[in-house]
Amino acid sequence: MNNRGTPLVELRDISIAFGGVKAVDHVSIDLHPGEVVGLLGHNGAGKSTLIKCLSGAYQKDSGEILINGQRVEIRNPRDARAQNIETIYQTLALADNLDAASNLFLGRELVTPMGLVDDAQMEAETRKIMGRLNPNFRKFKEPVKALSGGQRQSVAIARAVYFNARILIMDEPTAALGPHETQMVAELIQELKAQGLGIFLIEHDIHNVMKLCDRASVMKNGQLVGTVNVNEVTDEDILGMIILGKKPEGVAC
Amino acid sequence: MKNAAPQTGQTQIGQKKPSLLKSLEIDTRLLGMIGAFVLICLVFNVITDGRFLTARNIFNLSIQTVSVAIMATGMVFVIVTRHIDLSVGAILAMSSAVMGVLQVQLLPHALGLGIGNPLIAPITILGGLLTGTLIGALNGWLIGYQRIPAFIVTLGGLLIWRNFGWYLSDGQTLGPLDAHFLLLGGIEGTLGTTLSWALGVIFSIAALWAIWQARAAKMRHEFPVKPIWAEVTMMGVAVAAILGLVAVFNAYEMPIGRLKRMFAERGEVLPEGFTANYGMPISVLLLVTVAVVMTLVARRTRLGRYIFATGGNPDAAELSGINTRMLTVKIFALMGFLCGLSAVVAQARLSNHANDIGTLDELRVIAAAVIGGTALAGGIGTIYGAILGAIIMQSLQSGMAMVGVDAPFQNIIVGSVLVFAVWIDIQYRKRTGEKL
Numbered sequence: 001m002n003n004r005g006t007p008l009v010e011l012r013d014i015s016i017a018f019g020g021v022k023a024v025d026h027v028s029i030d031l032h033p034g035e036v037v038g039l040l041g042h043n044g045a046g047k048s049t050l051i052k053c054l055s056g057a058y059q060k061d062s063g064e065i066l067i068n069g070q071r072v073e074i075r076n077p078r079d080a081r082a083q084n085i086e087t088i089y090q091t092l093a094l095a096d097n098l099d100a101a102s103n104l105f106l107g108r109e110l111v112t113p114m115g116l117v118d119d120a121q122m123e124a125e126t127r128k129i130m131g132r133l134n135p136n137f138r139k140f141k142e143p144v145k146a147l148s149g150g151q152r153q154s155v156a157i158a159r160a161v162y163f164n165a166r167i168l169i170m171d172e173p174t175a176a177l178g179p180h181e182t183q184m185v186a187e188l189i190q191e192l193k194a195q196g197l198g199i200f201l202i203e204h205d206i207h208n209v210m211k212l213c214d215r216a217s218v219m220k221n222g223q224l225v226g227t228v229n230v231n232e233v234t235d236e237d238i239l240g241m242i243i244l245g246k247k248p249e250g251v252a253c
Numbered sequence: 254m255k256n257a258a259p260q261t262g263q264t265q266i267g268q269k270k271p272s273l274l275k276s277l278e279i280d281t282r283l284l285g286m287i288g289a290f291v292l293i294c295l296v297f298n299v300i301t302d303g304r305f306l307t308a309r310n311i312f313n314l315s316i317q318t319v320s321v322a323i324m325a326t327g328m329v330f331v332i333v334t335r336h337i338d339l340s341v342g343a344i345l346a347m348s349s350a351v352m353g354v355l356q357v358q359l360l361p362h363a364l365g366l367g368i369g370n371p372l373i374a375p376i377t378i379l380g381g382l383l384t385g386t387l388i389g390a391l392n393g394w395l396i397g398y399q400r401i402p403a404f405i406v407t408l409g410g411l412l413i414w415r416n417f418g419w420y421l422s423d424g425q426t427l428g429p430l431d432a433h434f435l436l437l438g439g440i441e442g443t444l445g446t447t448l449s450w451a452l453g454v455i456f457s458i459a460a461l462w463a464i465w466q467a468r469a470a471k472m473r474h475e476f477p478v479k480p481i482w483a484e485v486t487m488m489g490v491a492v493a494a495i496l497g498l499v500a501v502f503n504a505y506e507m508p509i510g511r512l513k514r515m516f517a518e519r520g521e522v523l524p525e526g527f528t529a530n531y532g533m534p535i536s537v538l539l540l541v542t543v544a545v546v547m548t549l550v551a552r553r554t555r556l557g558r559y560i561f562a563t564g565g566n567p568d569a570a571e572l573s574g575i576n577t578r579m580l581t582v583k584i585f586a587l588m589g590f591l592c593g594l595s596a597v598v599a600q601a602r603l604s605n606h607a608n609d610i611g612t613l614d615e616l617r618v619i620a621a622a623v624i625g626g627t628a629l630a631g632g633i634g635t636i637y638g639a640i641l642g643a644i645i646m647q648s649l650q651s652g653m654a655m656v657g658v659d660a661p662f663q664n665i666i667v668g669s670v671l672v673f674a675v676w677i678d679i680q681y682r683k684r685t686g687e688k689l
Contacts, residue, residue, distance in 0.1 A: 057572060078574040093572040095565035097632035098558075106562055107573035109555050116553040120470040 006069040008033045008198040009167055014053055014063035023049040025222040026063075031167070031198040036189060038213035038230070039202045040242055046222040047202050051169050054200070055087040056080035067167075081107075086165035088156045088173055096145035100137075101126040103144055104159045129158045133188065150181030157188060168192060168199045174208065186212060206235050220245040277483045282626050282681060286641050293645065297652035305652055308504035312531065314644075314651055315502075316439030319536045320345075320599040321614060322643035325621040326547040327591035329639045330584045332622055333564040335631035336396065336403035338585065340410030341592050342614035343418075344388050348596035350418030352381040353427030353606030356434060374433035382593040388414060389589015390582055397581030411615065419608050428605030438601030442535040446503045449532035453499035456541075460491040505531045536598045540640070543594070548636045560584060564631035620667075621646055624674040646670075 007030040016024045024046045031037050039047040052058040054065060056077040065072055067083050074080050080087070087093075094103045101122040109117045110125070123140055130137040134154040144152055153173065160168055170189075174182040189199060189212055203209050209216055210230055218225040218241040226247045228237070237248035297305040304310065324341050331338045356377040361368045388410070395406045436442030444452065464487060471478045478484075507529045516523045551557040563570040563577050571577050595614075600606050623629065624645060625638030649670060653663045 055572075076574070077572050078576075081574050087572070089572065093566070093569035095562040095569050095632070097565035098562055102558060102562070103569075106558070106570070107575050109558060111555070116549075117555060117558055119553075120474045120476070123476065124474040 005032075007031060007066075008035075008068060009054065009200075010064075010066040010069075011050070011054065012064040012066065014050060014060050014065075016049060016053060016058060016061050022222050024053070024060075027219065027222075027224045028063075029217045029224065029227060031200060033166075033198050034193055034196045035215070036193055036199045036201055036213045037227075038209040038216040039200060039219065040204075040206075040209060040216055040238065041219035041225075042242065045219040047219050048171060050219070051087075051171065051200055051202060054080065054167075055085060055169055057087075078107075081163075084164065084166040085169065086160035086163060086167070087169040087171070088153075088160055089171050094144050094152060094155060097143050099123075099143055100130070100140055100147075100155050100158075103155055104129075104162060106159075108163065125162070126158070129162050130154065133158050133161065134184065149176040150178065150184070153177060153181065153185065157185070161188075161192070166197060168197050169202075170199060171202045172204065173201070174203075174205070182208075206238055209238065210235060218242055277486060278479055280635075282678075283635075283637065283641075285677075285681070286625070286638065286645070290641065290645050290648065293648050293652065297648070297656065300656050301652075305655060308501050308506075310651070310655075311501050312505045312534070314647055315537050316534050316602060317651065318644050318647040319439070319534075319540045320595040320602070320611075321617045321621055321647070322540055322640045323543050323591050323595045323598065324588075324614065324618045325625070325639035325643045326543055326636050327588040328618050328622040329547075329625075329627050329634040329636055330551075330560050331403075331588055332619070332627045332629060333631055333634045334560055334581065334584055335564055335567070335629075336581070336584070337619065337629075338392070338403065338407045338588055339615045339619075340388075340392065340407040340414060341588065341595075341618050342611040343411045343414035344385050344589055344592040345596045345599060345611035345614055346608065347388065347414040347418040347421075348381040348385045348593040349600045349606045349610045350422045350427075350608075351384045352377045352434075352596065352600060353422055353430075355380045356431045357427045357429075357606075369432060371433060373431045377431065377434060378437075378597055381596050382590055385589040385591070385593025385596065386586050387589070389592065390586035392589065393582035393585030396585065397578035407615075415608070415612075422606060422608070424608060426605050426607045430601065430604055430606075434597075435601050435604060437535055437539065437597050438604065439534045439536045439598075440531075441601070441604075443502070443531040443533060444535065444538070445532045446530050447532075449499050449503050452533060452538070453496050456495045457492045460495065461488050464488055464491070499533060502533045502537075503530050507531060536602070539594070539598065543591070544636055544640055551636055556580075556583065561632060564633070566632075617643070617646060620671045624671060626678060628678075642674075 217227040621643035625642030627634030
């Protein structure tokens with residue numbers, strides 16, 4: 001895994017503490033283009049906190065973030081966006097009172113030459129991309145609170161896809177979804193991967209990890225247990241890492 | 254607005270003919286408020302034997318509403334972002350004190366411009382607007398960057414700013430005011446009939462153009478549009494409303510004593526049988542301008558979009574890269590600016606500055622915004638709703654005074670109406686929410 005040139009993202013020796021609690025303790029992980037890396041661990045293991053340092057929601061206390069080998073500073077979500085990092089949050093960061101188009105373009109509105117937001121243009125673009133991602137989507141005029149979990153998820157994903165993310169962070173993207181919608185997201189991940197995006201996938205479901213990810217990094221109590229190639233290990237190996245913090249024998253970590 | 258009246262039932266593509274209201278795409282809440290307003294007017298008109306709906310009373314009602322209505326438009330943004338501003342009345346008083354001192358003492362005497370100098374009014378107004386904006390920005394900074402709850406910051410401001418104004422003006426009532434400044438108060442500054450009609454026509458054309466543009470934009474992207482008869486109906490209603498209001502203002506005749514005084518000032522004698530009508534008050538024109546600009550800000554600018562997004566989900570807004578702290582400063586600075594503007598209108602209407610100017614305005618302004626459908630939970634509210642809310646409150650108050658309702662009952666009724674209006678709104682949302 002180390003002979004593929006410069007990683008797309010490298011998180012080196014990241015630490016972050018809240019009060020006296022070390023939520024993330026000297027963790028290093030990396031991600032290559034066209035790769036899906038799963039992040040696993042119990043609730044409170046620190047995986048969401050780690051990834052929020054990359055998405056700009058939190059600031060790391062120490063360590064470095066490298067994008068394409070270049071050191072970057074990510075202080076807020078705007079910095080992350082500037083690096084083409086897009087995040088799909090577990091809690092679906094959508095404004096419930098706005099419609100799909102307003103949410104999709106939130107923070108990056110299309111404007112007319114006079115500098116006013118161009119709602120018609122944004123709706124047209126939204127219709128285009130939703131036609132690709134979720135052809136059954138119809139509720140373009142309604143606030144997103146009127147949408148189902150899957151429809152809301154597709155709005156969140158459309159946002160990441162539309163703006164040509166290179167690095168995609170997905171925090172349990174299928175947690176609130178039914179089987180059909182989960183399948184839709186799985187197919188989408190495969191498609192994005194084929195396009196050369198790097199994807200961090202925070203996931204609880206081991207089956208999804210085995211199916212979707214190339215590598216899996218397991219965290220426990222803020223520390224990295226290890227990173228394994230998914231096709232070299234079994235479900236039980238990964239479970240052992242999550243529960244016992246034990247690295248599987250005979251596997252390069 | 255994107256979040257206005259949920260369009261219920263659109264998901265089922267049935268063969269049913271769309272209802273009249275749906276074809277017109279009218280906000281049913283707006284319709285309800287207009288209905289309530291019309292009812293209030295008719296009831297008072299009957300009780301007062303037709304004195305309520307006279308040109309004179311409508312004129313007075315309008316100029317009394319302007320100050321609160323201007324501030325209510327700003328309060329919509331504040332409440333939409335889940336904040337509150339209890340200091341608007343105090344900021345108004347402080348701005349008014351600054352303007353009073355400027356135009357009565359500082360500019361004409363200390364700086365030697367002399368009474369009646371045409372520079373006095375613009376400098377005074379600038380001073381008032383600046384005072385309001387700066388205080389608002391300070392509020393916003395304390396709330397956005399220092400994370401003190403808006404309720405506390407502005408509750409403190411309620412005590413601080415009115416008394417700063419008191420200190421500044423030595424507690425004196427300041428007057429008489431500059432003659433040009435007084436034009437912004439209402440009765441002293443009207444456009445006359447010809448200019449009012451001209452403006453009415455211009456506004457009508459602008460309204461027609463706006464409706465047509467919206468339709469054209471939809472057609473460009475091949476979105477469904479209203480049937481043409483519905484567009485024409487809306488255009489007709491808009492033009493009738495604009496020209497109707499102008500007609501009412503133009504119907505108000507100036508009293509003979511005032512005409513005599515005006516001619517006497519010019520060294521002339523009032524000709525026999527000469528009459529003149531007031532026309533549109535400048536302060537009302539100011540309110541219309543504020544309403545149009547604020548609506549534009551709410552619906553068609555990034556600032557407006559961010560305000561509503563932040564109100565709907567502050568975390569989502571922050572994660573979408575919106576600088577919500579700076580946004581808070583902007584919202585409160587805008588609120589402060591509008592308080593300064595209201596101070597101009599209020600002071601000019603009362604023709605002096607006194608310490609108690611704008612007392613309890615914070616409650617009127619918040620009530621107007623809330624009656625107008627602004628949800629305290631955030632994310633929902635309209636500019637026209639807040640203005641209509643202010644008009645409804647003022648009509649109730651004026652009407653009751655006219656009928657001779659005892660003072661305690663006036664407040665009891667206004668308070669009850671506020672609670673009742675919010676209850677109705679909750680029921681309305683429940684009902685439409687179920688259909689979604």
